[in-house]
């Protein structure tokens with residue numbers, strides 16, 4: 001428990017003399033607030049903040065990159081983590097390919113690490129001692145999905161905070177799904193993804209289909 005006391009002003013109290021504070025001052029101090037111990041624990045400034053940016057990243061786009069850049073400036077350490085147990089449509093790139101692509105474009109960020117995870121995100125965050133989940137909101141259409149996830153994660157682990165950042169509006173229409181679709185149909189995706197990702201898409205999608213595939 002912490003007591004916050006107010007000492008009388010020299011002009012108000014005739015007993016107030018030059019320092020050191022006299023016993024009479026200490027006795028005439030009045031208690032203003034009592035803060036329970038649990039509410040008094042301010043986050044320690046010396047502890048570094050580890051954030052996780054989870055996602056499918058199939059593949060990474062310039063929108064993801066923009067968010068990583070912002071996150072790397074906000075947090076002491078940012079772990080960009082690829083979801084391995086994909087339950088949606090099978091990904092175009094394997095988890096290790098997606099991690100390779102991320103590493104290729106993130107080598108100049110010393111406080112950014114690339115990793116992967118499976119299972120519950122909150123369990124992974126605890127294992128990595130992360131206190132923040134980073135997610136991007138491009139447009140209002142992302143909000144409902146993100147809100148549901150953030151509130152579910154909060155229910156599962158109340159101490160884990162989800163922080164939302166807005167990517168540059170120039171990237172607000174980019175998604176991995178659309179990038180793949182536009183590329184497969186012959187559209188230009190150069191301004192939307194890093195050059196190394198475009199090269200990989202080129203290699204992957206120009207591969208001749210196997211017989212019967």
Ligand code: PNS
Pocket residue numbers: 054055056057083119120121122148149150152153
């Ligand atoms: O890039 P995505 O596909 O929008 O990322 C979704 C992701 C990976 C953040 C989400 O599917 C996830 O966290 N999956 C892990 C499983 C989990 O913890 N599910 C409950 C979260 S509410």
